[in-house]
Amino acid sequence: MKILYFAWLRSKIGVPTETVELPAEVTTAGALVEWLKTRSPRHAEALANSKVVKVAVNQEHVPYDHPISATDEIALFPPVTGG
Amino acid sequence: MAIRVQAEDFDVGTEYAAFTAGRTSIGGVAMFVGLVRDIAGGAAVSAMTLEHYPGMTERQLEAIEEEARRRWPLDDVLVIHRYGRLEPGDRIVMVATASAHRDAAFESCRFLMDWLKTKAPFWKLEATPEGERWVEAKESDDAAAARWAQ
Structure with missing residues (x-):
């Protein structure tokens, strides 16, 4: 599964994108965020406050209980600040 | 309809002229232009870099336009949003709406900006004398977008 990071999540984690092998038990956006925290101290720090970690699945905003699968395009980013 | 996400600047007069050319059913156009401010949260801002999520940005802006057209009788909609490095005074965003009557134009223009600010995946990085900081x-903005909930 390919994961994209944007804004300060990208700079804190240190990469704009990474490909991960998803464990079978990780089936929702929220579970993915929890699992990603275990990958490194940088991930854990960047993802610590879930209030400011938003998830998009296939370029749509989704809540944490949204299901995910290996073929989805997943992006994690802070609340948006355009306009 | 037009959604444009671009690094280049745009000229408001040129855009307005193209938007209304030959469209005599239009009774009114509402426009909003957002600019880079030179001060934010008490700190001087020397530059702002806008990052976005190519693909999702266009998709979200198209969905927002679709929703505006569902709610108001609009002749046309234009959304231009820039990305990359901008300086104080630079144009960031332009929204224009055209309708037979002013209420639809005014309201939909405000709606498009309010929704864009909470749904379009853009992030601002400000350069200040204390260093760079991501805009929170x-x-x-959430409250402004929530007013339009149905």
């Missing part, structure tokens, strides 16, 4: 989302 405002609760007031």
